[in-house]
Amino acid sequence: MPEKPQDTKKKKKVATPEDDVLGKAYDGRLMRRLLTYLRPYKAATALSAVAILLKACSDVMGPFLIKVAVDNYMSAQRPANPSWLARHLSTTPLTGVAECAALFLGSLSLSYGLEFVQTYLMQWTGQRIMFDLRKQIFRHLQRMDVAFFDHNPVGRLVTRVTSDVDALNEMFTSGVLAIFEDVFVLLFIVIIMLKMSWPLAILTLSVLPLIMYATRLFRISVRESYRRIRTAIAQINSFTQEHVSGMSVVQLFNREQRAYNDFKDINAAHRDAFVDQVQAYSLYYPAVELLSSIAIALVVWRGGHAIFHETQILGGTVTLGVLIAFMQYAQRFFRPIQDLSEKYNILQAAMAASERVFKLIDTPAQITSPALPVAGDLSGSIEFRNVWFTYQRLDEATAARLASATESELAHEHGIEWILRNVSFTVAPDQTAAIVGHTGAGKTTITGLMMRFYDIQHGSILIDGVDVRQQDLNKLRKRFGVVLQDSTLFTGTVADNIRLGTTSITDEEVEHAADEVNIGDFIRTLPLQFAEPMHERGATLSTGQKQLISFARALAHRPAVLILDEATSSVDTETELRVRLALDRMITGRTSIVIAHRLSTIQRADTILVMHKGQLRESGTHNQLLAARGLYWKLYQLQYQEQEAEPTEPITAQIA
Numbered sequence: 001m002p003e004k005p006q007d008t009k010k011k012k013k014v015a016t017p018e019d020d021v022l023g024k025a026y027d028g029r030l031m032r033r034l035l036t037y038l039r040p041y042k043a044a045t046a047l048s049a050v051a052i053l054l055k056a057c058s059d060v061m062g063p064f065l066i067k068v069a070v071d072n073y074m075s076a077q078r079p080a081n082p083s084w085l086a087r088h089l090s091t092t093p094l095t096g097v098a099e100c101a102a103l104f105l106g107s108l109s110l111s112y113g114l115e116f117v118q119t120y121l122m123q124w125t126g127q128r129i130m131f132d133l134r135k136q137i138f139r140h141l142q143r144m145d146v147a148f149f150d151h152n153p154v155g156r157l158v159t160r161v162t163s164d165v166d167a168l169n170e171m172f173t174s175g176v177l178a179i180f181e182d183v184f185v186l187l188f189i190v191i192i193m194l195k196m197s198w199p200l201a202i203l204t205l206s207v208l209p210l211i212m213y214a215t216r217l218f219r220i221s222v223r224e225s226y227r228r229i230r231t232a233i234a235q236i237n238s239f240t241q242e243h244v245s246g247m248s249v250v251q252l253f254n255r256e257q258r259a260y261n262d263f264k265d266i267n268a269a270h271r272d273a274f275v276d277q278v279q280a281y282s283l284y285y286p287a288v289e290l291l292s293s294i295a296i297a298l299v300v301w302r303g304g305h306a307i308f309h310e311t312q313i314l315g316g317t318v319t320l321g322v323l324i325a326f327m328q329y330a331q332r333f334f335r336p337i338q339d340l341s342e343k344y345n346i347l348q349a350a351m352a353a354s355e356r357v358f359k360l361i362d363t364p365a366q367i368t369s370p371a372l373p374v375a376g377d378l379s380g381s382i383e384f385r386n387v388w389f390t391y392q393r394l395d396e397a398t399a400a401r402l403a404s405a406t407e408s409e410l411a412h413e414h415g416i417e418w419i420l421r422n423v424s425f426t427v428a429p430d431q432t433a434a435i436v437g438h439t440g441a442g443k444t445t446i447t448g449l450m451m452r453f454y455d456i457q458h459g460s461i462l463i464d465g466v467d468v469r470q471q472d473l474n475k476l477r478k479r480f481g482v483v484l485q486d487s488t489l490f491t492g493t494v495a496d497n498i499r500l501g502t503t504s505i506t507d508e509e510v511e512h513a514a515d516e517v518n519i520g521d522f523i524r525t526l527p528l529q530f531a532e533p534m535h536e537r538g539a540t541l542s543t544g545q546k547q548l549i550s551f552a553r554a555l556a557h558r559p560a561v562l563i564l565d566e567a568t569s570s571v572d573t574e575t576e577l578r579v580r581l582a583l584d585r586m587i588t589g590r591t592s593i594v595i596a597h598r599l600s601t602i603q604r605a606d607t608i609l610v611m612h613k614g615q616l617r618e619s620g621t622h623n624q625l626l627a628a629r630g631l632y633w634k635l636y637q638l639q640y641q642e643q644e645a646e647p648t649e650p651i652t653a654q655i656a
Contacts, residue, residue: 030354034168037132041125045177048121052177055114056184060192061107063328067196069100071321118177126173133165137360145367146453147391155238160360163233164353171350179343182336189333196322203298204330207291211334214291215341218284222345225277232270239266285338292334299326367455373472376464380479380560380591382427382450387459389420389449394457402457410458419445421614422459427607432592434602436635437611443595446611447563450593451477463561481559485566487550489541494523495530498553505556513556516586519548555586562592599636608632 038045064085072086073093090096137160149157193201243250243259250259303323388410394402402410407422420442427433435443448454449461452468461468468476489497498513499505510530514520522545526532534541541549554562564583586592596602603622610618610625610632618630625632 037129044121048118051114051118052181058107058111060188063325065100065104067321067325071319073097122173126169130169143365164357167349167353182339185336189329204295207295214287221280228273235266296330369473374466374470376466380429383462385460387423389456423616431606434594434605434608441611442614479560481554482563483550483554487546493531513552517551565595
């Protein structure tokens with residue numbers, strides 16, 4: 001039987017629904033909320049609105065002044081009913097034309113000044129609104145619980161702070177008030193044309209239905225192209241971030257060509273969408289120009305015929321100045337229509353961006369400090385009482401049922417993957433407790449629950465004798481110092497990474513903490529010592545050096561409870577020996593929780609907690625657990641047999 005051919009279609013990354021949906025071009029609910037960000041800058045906004053109104057008046061004065069100059073000073077016969085402006089100008093042709101030119105120049109200068117004021121104020125306001133929004137979003141992200149970041153990719157959150165806020169800034173600077181400017185210009189032009197000659201005005205506007213139809217087609221086409229462009233950009237950002245971060249793996253497995261081909265496909269989708277958008281613009285703008293030219297031609301034909309034959313159009317007299325003014329007004333009338341089509345896209349992008357931004361801002365933090373927090377006794381004691389926990393998000397009905405369930409009911413609760421099951425233990429102040437067990441047994445989860453990164457579904461966790469859910473979050477977490485397996489370093493100096501923004505830690509305390517964990521000598525060999533700048537994620541340091549800096553950071557903050565989560569698993573033997581020498585000094589005078597796979601690092605712990613499949617199976621000292629010959633004894637025997645075994649046969653045979 002021939003082998004079934006493989007599917008050669010390449011699977012492309014799919015953008016999230018939030019990035020794919022554009023939404024309405026105008027949403028009153030969102031717009032009202034967006035306009036609240038203008039309140040602190042209402043004076044600048046009001047002044048900008050006045051400038052826009054005056055600029056719209058100034059913009060329409062030019063053709064009217066030309067009409068006055070032509071009819072009053074360049075025609076053989078002056079009009080029987082001169083306009084209000086003509087009556088205030090000189091009757092001498094040269095002087096009158098000079099006055100019209102001066103007024104024209106003045107209107108242009110005024111328009112320039114008003115444009116400067118409006119642009120400067122709205123750009124100024126837009127930048128401050130961007131500042132306020134980004135500050136609000138970032139502050140909100142800081143308040144969110146860890147579970148929120150488990151379900152929301154970092155790239156999507158970064159997009160909210162960058163691209164979406166940029167779209168809102170464009171709306172404030174080039175959208176909202178600019179739309180009013182276009183509307184005012186259109187309104188003033190229509191009023192002037194109707195006043196000068198309503199038949200020619202109707203003739204000029206006769207092509208408007210065709211332009212509106214072309215505009216509708218343009219909006220539909222651009223809307224679809226813009227959706228595809230945004231989707232492609234989201235895919236490009238996600239793909240690039242993923243593959244640049246994992247470049248070592250890509251190169252290790254020789255996946256450069258495959259990654260390049262996948263990126264080329266995503267990039268081609270963005271290019272094609274952009275080409276379609278460019279095509280829509282290239283068809284729409286010439287179409288509007290053509291229709292506006294047809295309108296001007298109709299005005300010239302009908303108006304010129306009336307002037308040549310000295311006839312009236314539906315009882316109205318058409319002069320050469322009126323005809324010239326109409327030609328210019330017709331040209332200016334259709335430009336704002338094109339601008340409004342562009343503003344439509346800006347509004348549409350802003351509405352979609354605001355929908356996503358407000359959805360993020362309105363997402364409440366699941367873990368917050370209580371209204372009336374209770375302070376602990378600062379003893380450093382830790383107690384777990386019948387703790388049940390799962391990472392699954394539960395609805396209110398399920399959560400309420402679990403709150404009143406018995407242990408047997410919890411154990412048989414269907415559809416819930418329990419991470420911890422009825423865990424109870426106590427760590428006395430200043431004692432060192434070690435947590436051991438296989439991967440996935442719930443060791444790291446226990447430490448996260450102590451700091452209330454997550455809330456448990458049943459039971460209670462007491463730190464300093466008080467339930468963590470009754471304590472102030474900031475004060476609770478200040479009690480802890482944590483060193484993880486993967487240390488996190490930030491851009492800044494070595495001292496900044498040890499101090500980590502805590503200004504109360506002096507330079508002497510920074511150096512003392514570094515010396516305590518045996519990293520001070522290395523830091524002093526650097527060109528700038530403790531002022532040496534760190535590259536992104538500490539790229540110029542070894543894993544052991546970064547880990548020791550993390551130890552110094554934890555020690556410098558003088559925590560009441562120290563948590564070491566596989567802190568020595570990623571360092572070499574020499575570095576581990578240096579860390580062990582410092583551990584005795586670090587755990588003295590504070591409660592310590594040590595998570596380790598290597599049992600040699602926790603033999604001197606006051607109590608050892610043995611976790612297995614989310615349950616606390618054994619607890620006691622090292623010697624007590626070995627004497628019990630239970631699970632810990634098996635782990636100990638297995639680990640030391642592996643360490644003492646001679647590699648007399650191939651590794652593959654040992655594994656088999």
